[in-house]
Amino acid sequence: MAKALIGYVGGPTSDQLRESARLRRRVADLETEVLRLKIENEGLLRTLAQRVDEVDELLEPVAH
Known part of the structure; x- marks a missing residue:
């Protein structure tokens, strides 16, 4: 019976693959x-x- 069910259900179709x-x-x-x-x-x-x-290096002299 199990073999019949597996055969009936089958594997993936070519479209699915x-x-x-x-x-x-x-x-x-x-x-x-x-x-x-x-x-x-x-x-x-x-x-x-x-x-x-x-930019930080350029602004350092201005900050002092």
């Missing part, structure tokens, strides 16, 4: 994009910190 593969590719693409944006954001934060330091 294609959709699953498409979704896995999309998730991988999005993970890559998130990593790229994190790296870009870190670079922007470093640049901002450098510019803030430069």
